[in-house]
Amino acid sequence: MDVPQFPDDQATLWYLIRRVAGLLDRGGEALFQRELGISLAQFLVLSVVDAHPGPLNQQTVADRLGLTKGTVSRQIDNAVSAGLMTVTVAPRNRRENVVTLTAAGTELVRRGDAAFEREGAASRPELDPADVQATIRVLTAMNAALSHLHAPR
Structure with missing residues (x-):
C-alpha cells in the first residue's frame, strides 16, 4: 500500500492510525458476526466486563472503550436480551446500575477470544x-497527552 503524501510525520501517523483502526474494526466485525453472530461492539462490551473483576457500571465500560454511554447502553440491552449479561442496581448507589456476565456471556467471550487468536495468527x-x-x-x-488535552474541565 502506498501512503499518500502528507505535509509532515504527524499527519502521516494520524492517517495510518485511522486506516489501521478502520481495517481492524472491519475485520473484527466480520469475524464476530461470522463466528458468534454478534457485532464487534457487542463483543468489546462483553470483553471489558469479562476482564474486570467484579461488577462494572455502564459509564466505566463506556470510558474503557472510548464509546458513548448511550452506545454501551444499547449493547448492554442487547446482551441482557440474549441472556449474556445481567444488570442490577449498584449496592452503594441506587441511581447506578452494574453489569455482570452470565455463564453464557463468559463462554461467548472465550469463544470469541479463541476465534480472534486463530484469525489473528493467520492474518x-x-x-x-x-x-x-x-x-x-x-x-x-x-x-x-490527547486524553489530558481533551479532558472535561
Missing part, C-alpha cells in the same frame, strides 16, 4: 517485537 504480519513495543510506547504517550 497478522510478522512484526519485530521491539517495533511493537516502540509503537505501544508512542501510542500510550499520544493517548495520555
